[in-house]
Amino acid sequence: MALADHLIFLPVLLPLLAGIVLLLPPFHDNLERQRPFVMAVNLALLLVAALLLGKALQAPSVYLLGNWQPPFGILLVADQLASLMLVLTAILAMTTHWYASAGDDGRGPFFQPLFMFQVMGINGAFLTADAFNLFVFFEVLLIASYALLIHGGGKHRTQAAVHYVLLNLIGSAFFLIGLGILYASFGTLNLPDMAEKASQLSPDNVILAKAGGLLLLLVFGLKSAMLPLHFWLVRTYSMTSAPVAALFAIMTKVGIYSIWRVHTAVFGDQAGALSGLASDWLWVLGILTIAVGAIAALASQTLKTLTANLVVVSAGTLLISIAIGTPEAMGAAIYYLLHSTLMTAALFLLAGMIQEQRGQAQDRFVRAKPLPQAVPLGIAFFVVAMAVVGMPPLSGFLGKVWLLQASADSVHVAWVWSAILLSGLVALVVFSRAGTSIFWRVQGQAGAEIKAHNLQWLALSSLLMLAVLMVVFAGPITELSNSAAEELFNGLTLSQVVEVQP
Amino acid sequence: MLELAMKITAGMVLVAMALNVWRLLLGPSIPDRILALDTLYINSIALIILLGIYNLSALYYEGALLIAMLGFVSTAALCKYLLRGDIIE
Amino acid sequence: MIRRIFPMPVHSLLLWLVWLLLNDFSAGHIVLGGLLAWGIALVASPFTSAQTKVVRPLLIPVYFAVLLWDILISNLDVARRVMGPNRSLRPGFVALPLDITGDFPQTALASTISLTPGTVSVDLSSDRRWLYIHVLHLDDEAELIASIKQGYERRLREIFAC
Amino acid sequence: MNLLWIPLLPLLGTLVPLLTTRWERSQSAALTAVAPAISLVLVLLCIPDVFNQQTLQVSYPWVPQLGLNLSFHLDGLGLLFSLLILGIGLLVILYARYYLSEKDHMGRFYAYLILFMTAMLGIVLSNNLIQLWFFWELTSISSFLLISFWSDKTEARKGARMALTITGAGGLALLAGLILLGEVAGSYNLSEVLQRGDLIRASDAYPAIMVLVLIGAFTKSAQFPFHFWLPHAMAAPTPVSAYLHSATMVKAGVFLMARFYPVLAQSDLWFITVSLVGLSTLLVGAYTALFKHDLKGLLAYSTISHLGLITLLFGLNTQLAAIAAVFHIINHAVFKASLFMAAGIIDHESGSRDMRQLNGLWKYMPYTATLAMVAAASMAGVPLLNGFLSKEMLFAETLHQSTFGSLSWVIPIMATIGGALAVAYSLRFIHDVFFNGEPINLPKTPHEPPRYMRVPVEVLVVLCLLVGIVPEWSVGELLRAAAGAVLGQTLPAFSLSIWHGFNLPLLMSALAVLGGGWLYYNRGHLFAFQDQFVEWDAKLEFERNIQRITTAAARFTEWFDNGSLQRYAFALVVMALVFAGSPMLELEVALGSRPEQPLNWAVIAAAAMLIIGTITTVVFSHRRLLALVLISIVGLIVSITFAYFSAPDLALTQLSVEVVTIILFLLALFFLPQHASLRDSPPQRIVRDLTIASLVGAVVGTLCYAIITRPFESISSFFIANSKTGGGGTNVVNVILVDFRGYDTLGEIAVLGIAALGIFKLLAGMRLFVPASDYRGRPWSEDKHPIMLKKVSQALLPLALLISAYIFLRGHNLPGGGFIAGLVTAIALIQQYIAHGVDWVKERGVSGYHGIIAVGLLIAVLTGMGSWLFERPFMTTWFEYFKWPVVGKFELASAMLFDLGVYLTVIGATLLILANLGKLTTSERPKAGVSD
Amino acid sequence: METVYAICVGVLTTGGVYLVMRSHTFSVVLGLTLLSYAVNLFLFASGRLVVNQPAILGQSANPADPLPQALVLTAIVIGFAMTAFALILALRARSDLGNDQVDGRVRDDVLNKRKKSQGE
Amino acid sequence: MTEWIEILVSVLLIIGGTFIVIGSFGLAKLPDFYTRLHAPTKATTLGIGSVLMASMVVHTINDGSVSIHEVVISLFLFITAPISAHMLSKAALHRRVEHLQSSLSSHNRDKAARQLPGDAELDADAD
Numbered sequence A: 001m002a003l004a005d006h007l008i009f010l011p012v013l014l015p016l017l018a019g020i021v022l023l024l025p026p027f028h029d030n031l032e033r034q035r036p037f038v039m040a041v042n043l044a045l046l047l048v049a050a051l052l053l054g055k056a057l058q059a060p061s062v063y064l065l066g067n068w069q070p071p072f073g074i075l076l077v078a079d080q081l082a083s084l085m086l087v088l089t090a091i092l093a094m095t096t097h098w099y100a101s102a103g104d105d106g107r108g109p110f111f112q113p114l115f116m117f118q119v120m121g122i123n124g125a126f127l128t129a130d131a132f133n134l135f136v137f138f139e140v141l142l143i144a145s146y147a148l149l150i151h152g153g154g155k156h157r158t159q160a161a162v163h164y165v166l167l168n169l170i171g172s173a174f175f176l177i178g179l180g181i182l183y184a185s186f187g188t189l190n191l192p193d194m195a196e197k198a199s200q201l202s203p204d205n206v207i208l209a210k211a212g213g214l215l216l217l218l219v220f221g222l223k224s225a226m227l228p229l230h231f232w233l234v235r236t237y238s239m240t241s242a243p244v245a246a247l248f249a250i251m252t253k254v255g256i257y258s259i260w261r262v263h264t265a266v267f268g269d270q271a272g273a274l275s276g277l278a279s280d281w282l283w284v285l286g287i288l289t290i291a292v293g294a295i296a297a298l299a300s301q302t303l304k305t306l307t308a309n310l311v312v313v314s315a316g317t318l319l320i321s322i323a324i325g326t327p328e329a330m331g332a333a334i335y336y337l338l339h340s341t342l343m344t345a346a347l348f349l350l351a352g353m354i355q356e357q358r359g360q361a362q363d364r365f366v367r368a369k370p371l372p373q374a375v376p377l378g379i380a381f382f383v384v385a386m387a388v389v390g391m392p393p394l395s396g397f398l399g400k401v402w403l404l405q406a407s408a409d410s411v412h413v414a415w416v417w418s419a420i421l422l423s424g425l426v427a428l429v430v431f432s433r434a435g436t437s438i439f440w441r442v443q444g445q446a447g448a449e450i451k452a453h454n455l456q457w458l459a460l461s462s463l464l465m466l467a468v469l470m471v472v473f474a475g476p477i478t479e480l481s482n483s484a485a486e487e488l489f490n491g492l493t494l495s496q497v498v499e500v501q502p
Numbered sequence B: 001m002l003e004l005a006m007k008i009t010a011g012m013v014l015v016a017m018a019l020n021v022w023r024l025l026l027g028p029s030i031p032d033r034i035l036a037l038d039t040l041y042i043n044s045i046a047l048i049i050l051l052g053i054y055n056l057s058a059l060y061y062e063g064a065l066l067i068a069m070l071g072f073v074s075t076a077a078l079c080k081y082l083l084r085g086d087i088i089e
Numbered sequence C: 001m002i003r004r005i006f007p008m009p010v011h012s013l014l015l016w017l018v019w020l021l022l023n024d025f026s027a028g029h030i031v032l033g034g035l036l037a038w039g040i041a042l043v044a045s046p047f048t049s050a051q052t053k054v055v056r057p058l059l060i061p062v063y064f065a066v067l068l069w070d071i072l073i074s075n076l077d078v079a080r081r082v083m084g085p086n087r088s089l090r091p092g093f094v095a096l097p098l099d100i101t102g103d104f105p106q107t108a109l110a111s112t113i114s115l116t117p118g119t120v121s122v123d124l125s126s127d128r129r130w131l132y133i134h135v136l137h138l139d140d141e142a143e144l145i146a147s148i149k150q151g152y153e154r155r156l157r158e159i160f161a162c
Numbered sequence D: 001m002n003l004l005w006i007p008l009l010p011l012l013g014t015l016v017p018l019l020t021t022r023w024e025r026s027q028s029a030a031l032t033a034v035a036p037a038i039s040l041v042l043v044l045l046c047i048p049d050v051f052n053q054q055t056l057q058v059s060y061p062w063v064p065q066l067g068l069n070l071s072f073h074l075d076g077l078g079l080l081f082s083l084l085i086l087g088i089g090l091l092v093i094l095y096a097r098y099y100l101s102e103k104d105h106m107g108r109f110y111a112y113l114i115l116f117m118t119a120m121l122g123i124v125l126s127n128n129l130i131q132l133w134f135f136w137e138l139t140s141i142s143s144f145l146l147i148s149f150w151s152d153k154t155e156a157r158k159g160a161r162m163a164l165t166i167t168g169a170g171g172l173a174l175l176a177g178l179i180l181l182g183e184v185a186g187s188y189n190l191s192e193v194l195q196r197g198d199l200i201r202a203s204d205a206y207p208a209i210m211v212l213v214l215i216g217a218f219t220k221s222a223q224f225p226f227h228f229w230l231p232h233a234m235a236a237p238t239p240v241s242a243y244l245h246s247a248t249m250v251k252a253g254v255f256l257m258a259r260f261y262p263v264l265a266q267s268d269l270w271f272i273t274v275s276l277v278g279l280s281t282l283l284v285g286a287y288t289a290l291f292k293h294d295l296k297g298l299l300a301y302s303t304i305s306h307l308g309l310i311t312l313l314f315g316l317n318t319q320l321a322a323i324a325a326v327f328h329i330i331n332h333a334v335f336k337a338s339l340f341m342a343a344g345i346i347d348h349e350s351g352s353r354d355m356r357q358l359n360g361l362w363k364y365m366p367y368t369a370t371l372a373m374v375a376a377a378s379m380a381g382v383p384l385l386n387g388f389l390s391k392e393m394l395f396a397e398t399l400h401q402s403t404f405g406s407l408s409w410v411i412p413i414m415a416t417i418g419g420a421l422a423v424a425y426s427l428r429f430i431h432d433v434f435f436n437g438e439p440i441n442l443p444k445t446p447h448e449p450p451r452y453m454r455v456p457v458e459v460l461v462v463l464c465l466l467v468g469i470v471p472e473w474s475v476g477e478l479l480r481a482a483a484g485a486v487l488g489q490t491l492p493a494f495s496l497s498i499w500h501g502f503n504l505p506l507l508m509s510a511l512a513v514l515g516g517g518w519l520y521y522n523r524g525h526l527f528a529f530q531d532q533f534v535e536w537d538a539k540l541e542f543e544r545n546i547q548r549i550t551t552a553a554a555r556f557t558e559w560f561d562n563g564s565l566q567r568y569a570f571a572l573v574v575m576a577l578v579f580a581g582s583p584m585l586e587l588e589v590a591l592g593s594r595p596e597q598p599l600n601w602a603v604i605a606a607a608a609m610l611i612i613g614t615i616t617t618v619v620f621s622h623r624r625l626l627a628l629v630l631i632s633i634v635g636l637i638v639s640i641t642f643a644y645f646s647a648p649d650l651a652l653t654q655l656s657v658e659v660v661t662i663i664l665f666l667l668a669l670f671f672l673p674q675h676a677s678l679r680d681s682p683p684q685r686i687v688r689d690l691t692i693a694s695l696v697g698a699v700v701g702t703l704c705y706a707i708i709t710r711p712f713e714s715i716s717s718f719f720i721a722n723s724k725t726g727g728g729g730t731n732v733v734n735v736i737l738v739d740f741r742g743y744d745t746l747g748e749i750a751v752l753g754i755a756a757l758g759i760f761k762l763l764a765g766m767r768l769f770v771p772a773s774d775y776r777g778r779p780w781s782e783d784k785h786p787i788m789l790k791k792v793s794q795a796l797l798p799l800a801l802l803i804s805a806y807i808f809l810r811g812h813n814l815p816g817g818g819f820i821a822g823l824v825t826a827i828a829l830i831q832q833y834i835a836h837g838v839d840w841v842k843e844r845g846v847s848g849y850h851g852i853i854a855v856g857l858l859i860a861v862l863t864g865m866g867s868w869l870f871e872r873p874f875m876t877t878w879f880e881y882f883k884w885p886v887v888g889k890f891e892l893a894s895a896m897l898f899d900l901g902v903y904l905t906v907i908g909a910t911l912l913i914l915a916n917l918g919k920l921t922t923s924e925r926p927k928a929g930v931s932d
Numbered sequence E: 001m002e003t004v005y006a007i008c009v010g011v012l013t014t015g016g017v018y019l020v021m022r023s024h025t026f027s028v029v030l031g032l033t034l035l036s037y038a039v040n041l042f043l044f045a046s047g048r049l050v051v052n053q054p055a056i057l058g059q060s061a062n063p064a065d066p067l068p069q070a071l072v073l074t075a076i077v078i079g080f081a082m083t084a085f086a087l088i089l090a091l092r093a094r095s096d097l098g099n100d101q102v103d104g105r106v107r108d109d110v111l112n113k114r115k116k117s118q119g120e
Numbered sequence F: 001m002t003e004w005i006e007i008l009v010s011v012l013l014i015i016g017g018t019f020i021v022i023g024s025f026g027l028a029k030l031p032d033f034y035t036r037l038h039a040p041t042k043a044t045t046l047g048i049g050s051v052l053m054a055s056m057v058v059h060t061i062n063d064g065s066v067s068i069h070e071v072v073i074s075l076f077l078f079i080t081a082p083i084s085a086h087m088l089s090k091a092a093l094h095r096r097v098e099h100l101q102s103s104l105s106s107h108n109r110d111k112a113a114r115q116l117p118g119d120a121e122l123d124a125d126a127d
């Protein structure tokens, strides 16, 4: 086994090892040493993810942990979708970490190792092809997110954490029940194995498996902020520190990704009586999620709340795309997911920078002193806002167009289009209000000379650059999204895994 | 005969445990309840050992050992709580 | 020097014995148990404060034999009382004046009293001169005190020379 | 290739003003004009080809997945608009150089303006539906930036927002329409779509497509009832008004109608909708314009009216009407742009735009007045000026059309009334500003503007005259080319001459002029009449509506998301009930075919204790210490249950976790109220929650029952078969944990370690009230560390360590393992903390638990990586049996090293949590007096 | 026996679910503990109930399904970590917010009632 | 297993069970906390000891080798039971848990007064 064959495991191993090393001398208690170390690790992760993606274009990489034949050991699969998510995570981690290294990381202990553990959890969830292992990595990413959420302290953060943590704990309980049911009916928790067995279940087991599958949908829905399980999100995201919120942008996407993995791949077209298990629910819930998110966005009084509500809207949009259930819709959804993750992150980072410069007024939409760095921040705001609203020439518009195209043939086209377009309009209204009140409704003179840290600018501008690159290179990216979607739809069965294993 | 003796003993242990629960619910004071819980722990050692005898298996032994050890720790902690509020100070 | 390498020989010996009890007396376990007994003693030694010297170790088995016997006999007595009507009980608190000193000997005495049926060591006075005892059925206080002092305290003082 | 440069050059040109912003203003302006000027030259070079009926095309693949290509074409319509955009754009650049003051950031202004120019060119040159929309939205954005250029003014901000909202909404409708169109046509290539008109009109989606596209057009072109944003966009600097809001952007809407005329027109639905909207816009605009005191307001409503006129023309079901529409697009752009510029000059030089102040300016600026009067006359439709020609064509076509069947005669009458109103407001513009007495309280004394500020107006006025006098010579060919693109077929014959003889349209013109004169003469009555009505301020109304919607949204959000976890949890639980319960409705019987195992008293008794424990825990949950004691029963029974059902490892784990949890709870309870201080919930809620909880319990119980009574096949036989041979251990559960699924365990200890770090973070800087007495006011005991507890705890430590070693070492083959051993060790150490206190333990050198966690995790990970050396995947086990003298045979396995990692992590994590929590109180505890 | 087992799981679930919907952090954590008992028993039972056949080679002829046991073990540990975090978080909330309510504030209806009773 | 051993084990078990049940019966039946404290701490300990002995015999016979590791459990119980009782009674005294009105006072009572509940302070603990 060549070293390159272990490549697929590096997205988990590297951050784990890094997190551990950061707890030990000479790194512990020394941010100056931790920062460049983590930056290097993030860069390596990006490289690894890119290499994996390159490999996945030929064939998915698989990794048999413990060298046990699937379905007995735990299986890792890096197909195109997983690799793409790894790339996204790496980019997000890298940029948010730059931002955090401008000083946010020093506002409490263990930020850097926790950051690494967070990345490890997310990557683990993307790579695993085992339902229980997915649970384990959900917990890894959750516990790390709990710890990161409270980073910096403050009572609002604590309050948000109470809700977030307790709800997720309840969710985890149902996750385990769902896994119990699935194991009881499938006799395995290996996803490709389940996919293969799905069509051969006895009628009774089909019914039980449905309950299990839907409970998993509940949990994934909770993670991805599906109505009415979305409540936790807004406070959590809007109360936490900017880099953490930005990193969390990927968190709801883990839920979406899991639905793809489980409900598209296992309970997909080939699953016989189990196929399309989730889509009936997702239509309604997706549209309602968009509606509620958009209404709350209208009511938002701060930039972070607004951003958080837009995360809800994007979650609803992605849920609908799952409900449509065609490879094209999923391709569109993948592109939209990439875009919305990056732009949400950018917006959170930007909100953080604005907050720092606006003093008492924070990121609230009220009249206040002019920002010391109004021009560059204003330009950044304008760019992100256009991207998020879905205005050309930035990535949002392509995502929107593609989603509309993909849903044009669906039965619920009127609802879906209304939801997508009207939520876009709402975003337009709220962003124009937000922008004008933060940057233009000013009084008095700019306060003390506060300048955003260069690392903060680097993080923000990198993300903005990506919004542009996603348009310029939209051709290859959409092609990739499409092929990832088709690969997922074709499903990866156990026998195929055995074929491609090294 | 052994079978019968085991059943009788198990029955007695179960009655004892039921009595512990009874006292636990009745109280009236919190030390009463902790005492009842402590006794419940100890009686469950008997139950587990009986299970081991019944199944002719040595696998239950560690369970009993741990209960013996852990029951004490939790009783001590509970009492410390009543005494000082803070159990680790 | 030896104290540093073998910090708690008695403990080690006991641990070694317990290890053999837990497993078996095979050669492998004798070696492994020895290693563990030594290692654990090494690790745990900081957690033990100054040891109370056992002056007459040979008396320890005697003490235990007496204790075991008392436990057996008086358990029957307690069983009878427990099964009897509550009315006939005459419980009471007794303060036992202590002659014995030292943390460990006092603990041992109090434990002994608790283990023997009919009496429970309730508390130790803050000046450590009195041991409060609750008695399930108190007939004659003086006799009780005398029997404790004679039966257990004396023996313990002999063992620990305190 | 040249085609691509036409929009591309201005795009690159946006950088010019930004880069030259520090330069001398005229130089900067001149350089800014270079890129559009070259583009204009490029367009002009294309003229011969276009006039020869050729359509120039250029296309590059961009996003083939979406049918989106970078694709431009230039036909007659595109040519016409490109000329307008670039030509007037250049004049505006010149004009703005003088209009903007020193304070204004001219570079930024020009950048926005050129960006807008690019966007407009993109629209008119697009040969791809999505690309067209792309540029369409870009115009909304750049116009937002231009309107809000003076962002410190409230009107500018609000006007810009309103414009963006309305046109943005229209843009979204347009997008929907275009995608539908593309999907129906099977292509997003505009040229292809334009050839599939029949297919499209036959499709079910046709009405939707038409309505959606028209909404886009109407909002952009300020058609009634979407017209209200345009007057408020006048908060923009006047060059913007001249360029965007008269000549170009508002024409994007009518351009759209023209562009899709071959596909979407030709149906009654189109003609009725478009003509009605056009007609009402024409009248509403013209009528309102008459009453505006603001010069730009009058022009704005006049623009609305003229846009209505063009729309009306597109809605009349004759081909000549469409040609007239195209013609009027040109004419209106020319005279209205010049009028706006004139108004800007007046404003600039007099300091006011209010016609009640502005009087008799003729005396002060005769030259400008002349220019303005010519342009206004064109607007009024005076002969020999371009406005007259297209209006005559309108009047003619209103007579030829049959849009409303037998009611079609209404249209000419309405058109004539509209014409009269136009004459009236044009008269007002001329008379009220340049004559009508003396100026009143003007901020500045008016005078003629700088020389070059007049040039653009002059050019445009000359154009008015040129087209008005020699139409065929000046624009005939252009008009034919453009109209040809609109009609998409050979054009009907038409003549562009001034004189068509005495006919009905001429009569209508005459009536309009006379009527207009009469209206203006009697304006006093009209104004008095109009004054009865409160003026409808669209901006206020719009803001109010947005505010209303926002308030409603806020109210809804507040109601829906009341910030209470109880609601969130309720929603989650209800969803779980629905999700888990709904499939169960299909299951006919819960009982499966697996025979139920016989019941015995022990099980019944245990179950009874468990149930009692559960219920009492719930009932007494507000009496917290009691609840803690009660829940311990449950934990104990659960452990015994695991032991009973052949899961000794689970029993041991559950037991040890149980004790640590209780200690944790106790530590926490010290700081929490011992009793729930407040009533938890109102009775209704308790009933509701109990009902839901019972339902969930019932569903979960039924699921459990259904599962365990059904036969089962799983992959587990593999584990049993390979545990010893492949994993080297006989305790299959342990082998699964450290080998088959060791990766799960790695994740699990990572969770534990991270949790400990997180808890450390939570504890850092926590300030808690340390109660000096218990909840009933009883002081705490003074005996911190009872001596007997101390002594025995000391004695137990080595014993407990030995036992944890025992449990650790046997784990691979018998119940036990690193996790349980770790917990036992941790508990033994916690016992030391309880008995001796934090300081005592610390003095003995035990601390730095996060280091222990790290070392534990590191050992586990490195063990896993060890297999790399043997070219095996992560965590591939190695084990070997050794036979040594004396010691005998024994096994060494990498799994044990991994388990050591687990062991250390567990110790580190548990102690990091408990010891730090314990530490919280130690430093400054209030002394409580003993009650004696 | 299966019936009794399922009833116990149901009762534990009911108790846990009811408590997690309460308004005090302590009750909720208590509820989570009950719920995790239920869940662990449930997951454990997915391998079916077997008496006296531990999955130790050489000790049982027909050993119980070891996989759910291993999964439950993992779940127990993770549950412990999570409970610990939640509990300390509850403390932190008490410290930061001044009360032990899950929402960090006393519910409006309770407050009103309290005010009313004080007014009387 | 020989009959002799079966009898031995049975007797040990029955004795153990009896003590266990008596201990818990006392816990349930005796009138106040302090008297209740007596029953389980010893009867139960003895009972468990007896059952453990039965277990030792059974497993020794069954495994064919000496199995006396149950001694460790007994050892544990004998060490810890008095401490548990001590801590419990300390806590009860501290909280002034009610004792039987008829409890006799000793002549040393005065010296003990600080720790023991005075009649006036009797307090039925409600939690």
Ligand code: NA
Pocket: D354, D355, D356, D357, D358, D359, D431, D432, D433, D436
């Ligand atoms: Na005037």
Ligand code: NA
Pocket: A066, A067, A068, D739, D740, D875, D876, D877
């Ligand atoms: Na292995």
